[in-house]
Amino acid sequence: MKRVGLVGVTGYTGMELTRILLGHPGLRLTKVTSRKEAGQPLQKIYPFLQGTKLGDLEITAPDCTVLAAECDLVFLAVPHCTAMEMAAELRGLGTRVVDLSADFRLRDHAVYESWYQVPHTQSALLAEAVYGLPELYAERIAGAGLVANPGCYPTSAILALYPALAAGLISPEDLVVDSKSGTTGAGRKAGVGTLFCEVSDTFRAYNLTKHRHTPEIEQELGVAVGREIRLSFNTHLLPINRGILTTAYAKLSPGADLEQIRACYQEFYAGKRWVRLLPQGTLPETRWVRGTNFCDLGLVTDPRTDRLIVVSAIDNLCRGASGQAVANANLMLGLEEGAGLPFAPLMP
């Protein structure tokens, strides 16, 4: 059993990490931290852990020296900027880190600073950081000291468009990515805007043209085509807890047809068990991936408008955050990529 630590247990990604690690056959959660809840057993703040092996685990204040001494790997589930400093300290102590924040996802610190409007104080680490999308970078992740766990929206968008872009079957111009996310994506901070009565029974767009996940998507899809690209990425808030559904629109390259595109995706994701290309005519639903690491894809072409539409569905907390973090930790620690990750969604 490898020992792992979790910094920031009180948010939704921290909660999801405890859920996954509770059943993990190869990782043991030995340290959980929260400045605010230090001193309490985990089951005090999470009564649903009573009667499980994690129930009595004591929450401690975060201390990198202790984490480095007692953990083979540390998950950082804290806000950006805070993550940056802790990652640097932990790396200095030789500890491997999976950072769930945005701090090391963008290879160019200037792009980070422009979208996040804060200085990047640890840009030297950017060269070392590996973008933790296993379908693209499994080998590099395995050898990484610092993995930048992808954002939830980017995971859904990149997996949706990468194969077709890399194969030249669609144009990198005029991409429109219309995403819809469950409300856990907004985090667990008190606020009027995410009260039950402000989200239930309604639907809205937010952050149009300005979402911070935009450059992350552009960065990775730019890799697919071998040059910088720009796309229109826009987000909406769903009255559900978990799940992202992304509808991506692209212009077909001349001559490209559905059969060809399906073959391309099948080949690209061959052996990647967490990406499922659904049968023709079947479109993804967020519930089909609820609680799992799957990314489901549906492909549709529209001959009337020469477009490819890719629909992707993930669980934003699992595949879009904590499940992917565990997959990355598995790779880094020499375990099977899918170890401890549930296959069966909670249906219905």
Place this chain on the structure above:
Amino acid sequence: MKRVGLVGVTGYTGMELTRILLGHPGLRLTKVTSRKEAGQPLQKIYPFLQGTKLGDLEITAPDCTVLAAECDLVFLAVPHCTAMEMAAELRGLGTRVVDLSADFRLRDHAVYESWYQVPHTQSALLAEAVYGLPELYAERIAGAGLVANPGCYPTSAILALYPALAAGLISPEDLVVDSKSGTTGAGRKAGVGTLFCEVSDTFRAYNLTKHRHTPEIEQELGVAVGREIRLSFNTHLLPINRGILTTAYAKLSPGADLEQIRACYQEFYAGKRWVRLLPQGTLPETRWVRGTNFCDLGLVTDPRTDRLIVVSAIDNLCRGASGQAVANANLMLGLEEGAGLPFAPLMP
């Protein structure tokens, strides 16, 4: 047109008062106040009022002298204690008041102080205050200077049990009132416990045996039987915005049967258009009263256990707060009780 003021426009009861008053043929909302949002037009904080006659109304800081000068009646939609002081000041200026808080609902200030754990600084006003349940006190409300608008749960519980208790058809012992409320009942304060992701897709009990609405229910049902009573009142949180459903359990008096009880309710509520006794075999649903002032009642007897079960449904924001407040204001200002109150629920 009578002029009315609204103190505390930013909460859910304030929001609901603006909704109702927007379509009221006899009341004109001339002043709305909020310390925090003073200086802005109403549509700035409520974009859904743009294009309506209330959109440009300016929010002001609360000032009793101004309110007294410019309003025939003032609604207080502010927390208890704050309401107490403003009610006293407004009454001193001769203004009629409908107080939506709990401050004047309990006739005995000692009971108030015991359940609310604060001193009652205006207990002299308690003698003047009329409990604003029109089915019981319409005449006194019409002449009142200060109406204590009933709590949401008490409205549902009192209307459910009063007729049978007053007629001696059920025992005042062993009453169990099991209530379930939509989340608007928890107010519009930021807090983790009422975030969408903490309320959606779940259900819980809260405040068992300790809910502050208990003495209010006991007070009014005590009036029905002519002596003090005690009952078990308990509450649950529903993942819906609006609506209270109360299931009340009572022991049948010897010989009492369903036919007799239905006749009793029919007679008691004859001419009271906002209480609807549903046909035998039909049980209330919260959506059937959504957005209205109705209280729907369903009656069932259980010969196996000698019990009467009364199910009542109200919209906690409308009948349980702002709609009832408007009905009280109508009575106080000489308008028809139901003026401005919608009959058609938003279905579905």
Place this chain on the structure above:
Amino acid sequence: MKRVGLVGVTGYTGMELTRILLGHPGLRLTKVTSRKEAGQPLQKIYPFLQGTKLGDLEITAPDCTVLAAECDLVFLAVPHCTAMEMAAELRGLGTRVVDLSADFRLRDHAVYESWYQVPHTQSALLAEAVYGLPELYAERIAGAGLVANPGCYPTSAILALYPALAAGLISPEDLVVDSKSGTTGAGRKAGVGTLFCEVSDTFRAYNLTKHRHTPEIEQELGVAVGREIRLSFNTHLLPINRGILTTAYAKLSPGADLEQIRACYQEFYAGKRWVRLLPQGTLPETRWVRGTNFCDLGLVTDPRTDRLIVVSAIDNLCRGASGQAVANANLMLGLEEGAGLPFAPLMP
């Protein structure tokens, strides 16, 4: 008071018509029909109408001769094909008709037959039918004998894009319309796919590239630009009862900027009280129009990708069906366009 009839009272659009007509000052609902529920009072199938003036109205079997004799205007809230035949019969009897089905929306019967895969048996009536979008055709609606009430999605899409297209501020090529609808849009037929447990807590796309509302949108936006256009229109199912939010993506014409576009929309919709251009920076939410006839619009430009994004929100049952039908009836019968239509959304 004008007398109106409603054919097909048991579906959601029929239910919504009763809700609106219950409070209408100028229209009296004198006939409601349903083959299946004939002989019962309305409150038997809709207990929420008990205690209202419509509660005792008897449901009858549909009979055009009776409807023609007793109504100044008839609403058809029945499936397509059925509507076609009844509209013809009623027109033959001289009765004015608002048809909520798709049967008379497409001016070219061949387009209808291609998308709906049924013959159009009353194509002679197509020349007479007026497309019932008051912002575009108010005058013609006023004089019409047969109004084709627009589809829910088309209402949201046409109002979103028409002004910019007509003014040449965006390109009619490469339009992407990504729409999300509440589940009432799927109707009130029993089926596993729309059970609560199949829709709740999930989100999915459906009918991609094939939705029957596509040609309706293309027809009207084609009018805006003066030639045939094709666009990508795609739909998703929201776990809410009411509401459509449409996110429409268009390429900006060279030189077009946000200020210019806002001015264009302001001018185009001047005097049209049911379309609200929200302030810059504010985006529509479906709840802000819940239960009303409003269509709220938000405009955003993205200089990075030279795009205009228009977000529109309507209540699919009210503005997208029954509310718009009442507005059309108002115009046809010489009443004020907004008569009987509520201004205040049910919030929250």
Place this chain on the structure above:
Amino acid sequence: MKRVGLVGVTGYTGMELTRILLGHPGLRLTKVTSRKEAGQPLQKIYPFLQGTKLGDLEITAPDCTVLAAECDLVFLAVPHCTAMEMAAELRGLGTRVVDLSADFRLRDHAVYESWYQVPHTQSALLAEAVYGLPELYAERIAGAGLVANPGCYPTSAILALYPALAAGLISPEDLVVDSKSGTTGAGRKAGVGTLFCEVSDTFRAYNLTKHRHTPEIEQELGVAVGREIRLSFNTHLLPINRGILTTAYAKLSPGADLEQIRACYQEFYAGKRWVRLLPQGTLPETRWVRGTNFCDLGLVTDPRTDRLIVVSAIDNLCRGASGQAVANANLMLGLEEGAGLPFAPLMP
């Protein structure tokens, strides 16, 4: 690995059994049946099983001879009456059976026939059947050929009240059990009453005094006190997918206090890992048991009315049906009771 069969895979309990068995270390699902879907791979009807080891399992028509030959144990997830006949046939072939229907839960066939209004054609088997509540009957379950899997509501009610009744700490008179269930409890049949738009954003009581689970609760709690009892059991429909919360009201026996009662429950459930007595002051929430076999209990006493209130929460599909069925199968086949059952609820 033991081989198990599942008769009736298309309902929610069948779906939940596949979810649990997918991750079970000791049971292999070798046969799944559905008359309607025979011939298809499981992933055709359940796309969320694509990419898992159950995805390609072929659905067959139910055939007891084949089931008996290929399975060590068979789960019956079919309607009552159908289950009765198949259970008899399978028992005749020597196969062990866990029946999720109501057919063998009531020891007295006359009680069954009175509540279910159908003849019991296999009453000879009733003597053999064991009521599958492991906390009460683990040893007998281990040796049983036929286990009657408890109803969802009875599981929540019996576990809530059994210890206090058995210890004489509460009176068996005047018990009131007020239960609220998620909508999966209504099954997966097409019907207007359980459409999303008829359940969402509302709440209602149903089947008051007449729910068929009543005699099942009375039977087992009668065992606790050693004589027949009658109680008031009533049910409500929650707008959530999974979860039952039961609020049970009982009169305290003279002298009984909370400390004593907590000690009684702690002792009674010592070693029963799936029943969790929450700390004093903490009340159960359905989400804390979502997807698990836990039954969480909260205890509150009310000195004002001399009552004990027990709140229990289970997942109606897991603990209330399929999870409990797997626990029973584990016991019958010599595996650890909790094998394959997830400990971590899907939170949030």
